[in-house]
Amino acid sequence: MDKNIKLELRNITKIFGKNPPKVISLLNEGLSKSEIFKKTKQTVGLNNVNFKVYDGEIFVIMGLSGSGKSTLLRCLNRLIEPTAGKILIDGQDITQMNAKELRDIRRTKIGMVFQNFALLPHRTVLDNVAYGLEIQGIPKEKRYSKALAAIESVGLKGYEHSKITQLSGGMKQRVGLARALANNPDILLMDEAFSALDPLIRSDMQDELLALEDRVQKTIIFVSHDLDEALKLGDRIALMKDGEVVQIGTPEEILTEPADSYVSKFVEGVDRSKVLTAESVMKRPEPLVSINSGPRVAIQLMKNHGISSIYVVEGKNRHLKGILMIGDALEALKTGKSLEVAMFPDSPRVAPDLPLNEVIPLIAESQYPLAVVNDSGKLLGIIVRGTVLGALAVSGENGRTETPEEKNPEEKTSEERKSAGKFFEYKPPEKIVFIGKNKGEVGHSSEDSGVTDGKGDIINDGIDSGAPAKATAKVPLRSDSGSGQEAKTC
Numbered sequence: 001m002d003k004n005i006k007l008e009l010r011n012i013t014k015i016f017g018k019n020p021p022k023v024i025s026l027l028n029e030g031l032s033k034s035e036i037f038k039k040t041k042q043t044v045g046l047n048n049v050n051f052k053v054y055d056g057e058i059f060v061i062m063g064l065s066g067s068g069k070s071t072l073l074r075c076l077n078r079l080i081e082p083t084a085g086k087i088l089i090d091g092q093d094i095t096q097m098n099a100k101e102l103r104d105i106r107r108t109k110i111g112m113v114f115q116n117f118a119l120l121p122h123r124t125v126l127d128n129v130a131y132g133l134e135i136q137g138i139p140k141e142k143r144y145s146k147a148l149a150a151i152e153s154v155g156l157k158g159y160e161h162s163k164i165t166q167l168s169g170g171m172k173q174r175v176g177l178a179r180a181l182a183n184n185p186d187i188l189l190m191d192e193a194f195s196a197l198d199p200l201i202r203s204d205m206q207d208e209l210l211a212l213e214d215r216v217q218k219t220i221i222f223v224s225h226d227l228d229e230a231l232k233l234g235d236r237i238a239l240m241k242d243g244e245v246v247q248i249g250t251p252e253e254i255l256t257e258p259a260d261s262y263v264s265k266f267v268e269g270v271d272r273s274k275v276l277t278a279e280s281v282m283k284r285p286e287p288l289v290s291i292n293s294g295p296r297v298a299i300q301l302m303k304n305h306g307i308s309s310i311y312v313v314e315g316k317n318r319h320l321k322g323i324l325m326i327g328d329a330l331e332a333l334k335t336g337k338s339l340e341v342a343m344f345p346d347s348p349r350v351a352p353d354l355p356l357n358e359v360i361p362l363i364a365e366s367q368y369p370l371a372v373v374n375d376s377g378k379l380l381g382i383i384v385r386g387t388v389l390g391a392l393a394v395s396g397e398n399g400r401t402e403t404p405e406e407k408n409p410e411e412k413t414s415e416e417r418k419s420a421g422k423f424f425e426y427k428p429p430e431k432i433v434f435i436g437k438n439k440g441e442v443g444h445s446s447e448d449s450g451v452t453d454g455k456g457d458i459i460n461d462g463i464d465s466g467a468p469a470k471a472t473a474k475v476p477l478r479s480d481s482g483s484g485q486e487a488k489t490c
């Protein structure tokens with residue numbers, strides 16, 4: 001990920017009340033938010049919040065109801081004025097800007113998506129999406145062409161002339177998203193944007209946001225009270241409590257190294273090896289070689305990337321055909337064999353949603369990396385031992401005792417694993433040749449070279465290189481009292 005800082009908060013504090021300096025002095029004396037409220041009837045919205053958000057990152061803010069998530073998000077475009085502190089966007093302190101400068105920043109750099117859609121019900125989709133451009137005085141033709149592009153980017157092409165009242169909740173939120181995107185802002189602020197949607201639509205919207213993010217690379221600050229959503233979407237997550245940020249980290253860090261008992265309660269009961277999936281630990285499958293290429297191309301790619309084997313795919317859709325070892329490639333070059341003949345077609349493969357606890361025994365058995373492949377056979381990523389070992393170490397620390405009905409996945413037979421329905425076509429390799437330094441690790445260079453399909457077309461769907469991809473999880477949110485309720489608690 002690009003590590004340019006897009007947005008930075010320095011000591012942001014927000015006090016709701018008549019005498020903020022008094023509250024700030026009480027905070028300095030160490031009084032808590034509730035003590036201050038009892039004493040002064042003023043509310044600490046935010047207390048000394050500091051963090052940086054990087055360009056192209058999805059940064060999730062989560063915490064219990066009232067912890068200050070919306071206040072924080074709204075401070076970022078000064079819909080709420082911070083009481084103290086600085087907010088830098090591209091290095092410019094927006095807290096110092098006058099009304100006009102602020103308006104310009106809001107129009108050009110920031111888009112906002114609200115939970116309740118905030119659409120104009122009697123206008124068409126097109127006029128809703130174009131609304132922000134309209135109030136900026138942008139001529140009709142230009143604003144419509146921008147709005148149409150945004151509508152298309154959220155999958156609503158064809159609905160331009162529908163009325164908002166004719167749309168489902170999911171469609172309305174797409175309109176909200178399109179409106180925020182219409183001006184092509186660098187930063188998207190999303191406050192519980194998907195919380196009003198029913199679970200399946202919500203999950204689709206999350207997937208689409210990730211796909212959109214891959215295409216457009218916005219910096220997204222996403223407020224959620226839902227751990228599942230935060231783990232799925234966030235490159236990093238900030239956990240808030242009583243107006244303070246108690247921890248910032250990647251989903252893995254939040255799960256594996258909770259900073260305090262508040263964070264632990266959020267992630268309590270989550271067995272990481274069950275929460276994390278194949279998709280969450282896979283790496284970018286690069287380089288790849290097209291089945292239409294010759295062995296010379298494959299050898300060159302392996303040489304350039306310092307690897308000893310390479311995945312062979314077909315077409316732009318990266319349909320996985322097999323794995324080619326360097327020894328077999330050299331042999332093929334001598335004998336004039338095609339890649340299809342030289343490769344090993346039965347490389348082990350798993351579905352993206354296979355839980356890590358089922359991935360672990362497979363990777364232990366296999367001397368190849370595991371290919372992560374979707375239903376249509378597209379190679380999504382690869383899993384190498386190193387990544388899984390990290391996760392294994394963590395699950396060892398977990399201290400979680402196994403219940404009698406939970407059989408150790410290592411002890412499961414392959415039939416049992418197959419019957420879990422998520423594992424297909426695994427056959428232990430008959431022939432294994434590892435040459436070179438990256439023994440046991442295949443085709444996972446961290447260099448983002450783009451992958452060609454043999455005809456010069458790039459096949460690259462933007463899986464993060466190097467770092468594990470985003471985690472997916474299915475866990476309830478625990479309340480402060482640890483009652484295990486789903487959804488928001490106070």
Ligand SMILES: Nc1ncnc2c1ncn2[C@@H]1O[C@H](COP(=O)(O)OP(=O)(O)OP(=O)(O)O)[C@@H](O)[C@H]1O
Binds near residue numbers: 063067070072
């Ligand atoms: N306009 C306001 N006036 C007074 N207090 C406010 C105002 N807005 C927010 N607060 C208080 O600031 C704190 C943070 O509220 P905020 O709305 O940011 O919480 P949140 O984390 O977004 O909660 P939720 O998950 O319920 O949306 C709360 O204690 C809230 O009561």
Ligand SMILES: [Mg+2]
Binds near residue numbers: 069070071
């Ligand atoms: Mg809120």
